[in-house]
Amino acid sequence: MAExxxxxxxxxxxxxxxxxxxxGGVTAFRDINPRAPTHVLIVPDKPIPGVNEVAEAxxxxxxxxxxxxxxxxxxxxxxxxxxxxxxxxxxxxHQEVFHLHMHLLGGHDLGCMVAA
Numbered sequence: 189m190a191e192x193x194x195x196x197x198x199x200x201x202x203x204x205x206x207x208x209x210x211x212g213g214v215t216a217f218r219d220i221n222p223r224a225p226t227h228v229l230i231v232p233d234k235p236i237p238g239v240n241e242v243a244e245a246x247x248x249x250x251x252x253x254x255x256x257x258x259x260x261x262x263x264x265x266x267x268x269x270x271x272x273x274x275x276x277x278x279x280x281x282h283q284e285v286f287h288l289h290m291h292l293l294g295g296h297d298l299g300c301m302v303a304a
Contacts, residue, residue, distance in 0.1 A: 193287040195231050208263070213249050214256045216292075225295025226264045226271070230256050236288040239277040257292050266294035272301070 197203040199215045208228055209216035219227040232249045236242060242250065254273075261267040271294030276283040 191235070191237075191286075193235055194285055195229075195287040195289060196235050199231070199233050209256055209260050211256070212252050214252045216256055216260055219291070223291075224272075224293040224298060226266050226293065228260055228264070228292045230260065230290040230292060232288060237286040238283060238288055239275060242288070253290050257290060260292055261294065264294065270294065270298075272298050 194203065198205040198207075198217060205217040205220075207215060207217045209230070213233045214230060215233055216228050216230040219229050230253050232246070232253065234246070234249060236246060257271075257273055258267070261271050271292060274291040274293065275288070276291075
């Protein structure tokens with residue numbers, strides 16, 4: 189079993205968070221340091237440290253992360269204008285919490301994805 193994380197504590201209700209979605213082994217909540225008008229973190233309830241630790245058995249919940257992103261984008265009224273999904277993996281990508289999570293960002297023009 190993976191180590192308990194900040195996100196595990198949010199999922200378990202031990203730390204307060206603005207939860208916007210919870211269904212089928214996926215929880216989503218607003219980022220406390222938003223980088224866009226809409227910035228939601230979408231996490232599997234199962235504590236998978238990162239993409240490198242994903243197993244075949246995780247395929248269903250990974251699909252549910254993307255379905256949750258679609259639903260949340262619609263709920264937040266950003267689906268029509270567009271949004272960005274980001275998954276950071278490891279130190280060089282600046283992954284801060286080692287519990288797999290997807291950032292959903294939107295609400296304005298997000299510009300280029302990566303500067304040259």
